[in-house]
Amino acid sequence: MPRSDADRAQHNYIGDIEQVARIISSARLPSGVLQRILQFVGETLSAQGGAVVLGGEFAARFAGVSWGTFQDESRQLGQELLDGVTVDSTPTARQTTLPRTSQRPAIDGVVLAAPMLGLQQAMGVMVLFKPAESAMTLDADLALLNAIGLYLGLYLQTTVLREQVKALPQTANGRQNRAAIGYDPDRMVGDSPAMHAALQQLQQAASSRSTVLLRGESGTGKELGARALHKLGDRSEQAFVKLNCAALPENLLESELFGHERGAFTGAVRMRRGRFEIADKGTLFLDEIGDISLAMQVKLLRVLQERTFERVGGSRPIEVDVRIIAATNVDLEEAVRQGRFREDLYYRLHVVPIVLPSLRERREDIPLLVGYFLRRFNDENGKDLKISSAAMDLVVSYDWPGNVRELENCIERMVVMARREIIAPEDVPLPVNLTRPNAMPSALPNAMPKAPVPAPLPAAASLPGAVADIERQRVVEALQRCGGVQTRAASILGITPRQLGYRLKKYGIDPKQIL
Ligand SMILES: Nc1ncnc2c1ncn2[C@@H]1O[C@H](COP(=O)(O)OP(=O)(O)OP(=O)(O)O)[C@@H](O)[C@H]1O
The missing domain is CATH 3.40.50.300 (P-loop containing nucleotide triphosphate hydrolases)
Incomplete structure (x- = not known):
């Protein structure tokens, strides 16, 4: 039931949290839980639109949801805020204007966004759009949204773990191979x-x-x-x-x-x-x-x-x-x-x-391996770092010529050198810049050189021309990976949206055309 802001000033938020717990325990599918909780919190906070937008591996596992009059707009706002909110791991409220469309004028309002945090990483963001005139109890609204975001993060994390346990193969003597849970130096992690x-x-x-x-x-x-x-x-x-x-x-x-x-x-x-x-x-x-x-x-x-x-x-x-x-x-x-x-x-x-497959052939295992090594090196170093979805995207899109050993070393270095709690793309010590194209050809499984062998240069390729080709290709790939959302593509590429805009112009790339 929508409530007025005055009502909510008096409101006991514990009842709301209890309601969220009830929804979680009564629904069967994650999409149903996300939808019902979004609607509940949207109505409770008198919002006019809302969305749950997931990032990294979670975007592939769970469908995002939206609710209210301004669903599309909320989804768009969620995409734009995803990286910032998950990297900072704090809720945020800011003034915004929904641009005019053929059906309605521009609308001023406030967007509230809260991160959804799992055990080892930020999973996504929950956003609500409220018209400007009803943004009286912003701090309390944000606190409620944040609590619910945390709740949802843990719920989704539990769902992922449950799926992984179910998917684990049986060993010869019937015990379950709990390969993906906890840390054991002899475990083979992989769900692909x-x-x-x-x-x-x-x-x-x-x-x-x-x-x-x-x-x-x-x-x-x-x-x-x-x-x-x-x-x-x-x-x-x-x-x-x-x-x-x-x-x-x-x-x-x-x-x-x-x-x-x-x-x-x-x-x-x-x-x-x-x-x-x-x-x-x-x-x-x-x-x-x-x-x-x-x-x-x-x-x-x-x-x-x-x-x-x-x-x-x-x-x-x-x-x-x-x-x-x-x-x-x-x-x-x-x-x-x-x-x-x-x-x-x-x-x-x-x-x-x-x-044994290379990491390039099982990229979907990379988030699982990252979580596994993060847990291990967090434990060994007495830390509790999490990885943002943008940083995870970066790790997933890297080519890993050294396979799991290289990934393991990278995560160890990352944990040891980290200067903040949530790892951002620029904190990931990839052995070379991501903008490097796939350096290893997809080699025969049994014909692997120890180190990547450089491909022969086309005879006519000048160095600046080759660099431009690579840059253009990486920009296109990044845009394709994030459905054309430029802020996310910029983040994957490790450049600012402004720098991305400059490159789009330079190479004549139209993000809408390449999807
Ligand atoms: N599936 C996996 N799950 C968890 N850790 C893994 C996995 N695969 C490899 N590793 C880790 O990666 C590192 C390299 O693995 P390992 O030494 O078994 O590779 P290898 O194929 O024998 O390498 P090489 O051919 O160079 O001898 C080890 O620290 C190992 O624990």
Whole structure:
């Protein structure tokens, strides 16, 4: 029921909060909750329009809602205020004029906006438009709107968490893999179809003894995948032994793998067991397997075929029961073609290949990973930072050539260096400027160079021309990402709306034409 401002001056706002709680507990769908609460608060505060506008990942998960006579106008105001309000994380009230249309004159009024805050980040904004003459009890109105915004943020956050728990795959022994909740260094975070497919393959492979070859770009979580395979399988109580094959010269690698007898070489003063023996009954993880020499490949092939070997300098065959997991980011098929990798070893390793997707192939997981790392580094640093939706947009649109490792490092740096509670786009220490175009070609999953390889320059491209092309392209992309809302596009690009306006003019871009 609409109430007069005089009524509301006397009003006990606790009753309103209680009403909001009742709506939340009685409705089934988030869109219904948002709509009913918006209408309730709009009527209570005698507003004439209102909207809930969501940002970042939440814009993809939940539909915004609007209410009242000035719904479109409120939505527009919400879009404009979204970044400011979520970055500052404080409610705001300001005079505004709704521009004249063919149906009505210009209307003066006040727009009230409050942030909706989740656990780790701002999710969106709730705005109300009130005609100017009824803005008497502005502070109290704003306080109520703010409380309801906080309430709604927590409600939406709970909804997201509930969906994530439901979507988590079952492990081999029936327990739920609570991969996205809390912090555990061995958890594989990811809710995307690509990640679900990989997790499912890991779970299936875990229960067998077959050799698994984990493939994927650097930093995609191959070692994490190897640990998951071990933990989920029936060897989980036994040893998990890891060896990075690329880190050692050939002779050392051999004695690391197979051990050595006393006196086998200078300095071998004692017998030493190798990783194969240490991993007996358990799992041996051979990382960077694509980098071993042809001579080592022969030796490894023999153990994989016969399950026996001799220590360096020894002659007694040693038999082991080891489950092999190997990993590489080398294009092994190409290496076989070029004679750098033995075909017979390739087939021995390539029994169950599992590809870990790059972050570019599962951008929808980035917010989840950011939340996960933010929680971890907040805990480690005794902080409670949140990330604004504009900053999240920036992180999501970056290309992450170093995949999860690079993202993890970025969030750690961000938390350590942060100077304010809510992270804004300019606080995100991206390794390079966002305006960089997608630097990595979408490489084959198994053919990843360690560092991005620069694309060849078109012969005629002058440097200023190339820079202008890139700038134009990034402006268009940013506008497309935010539905043409220029303030948000400017924020994603890390420039002011005025600077964006200048570039639109310079490149003749019409935001309406590119949507
Ligand atoms: N899905 C994920 N969820 C959470 N953390 C992850 C995930 N994937 C990778 N990480 C983290 O990213 C970092 C790199 O992962 P990992 O070492 O497993 O990658 P890798 O593919 O083995 O890399 P490389 O090929 O360079 O050896 C680790 O700190 C790991 O914990």
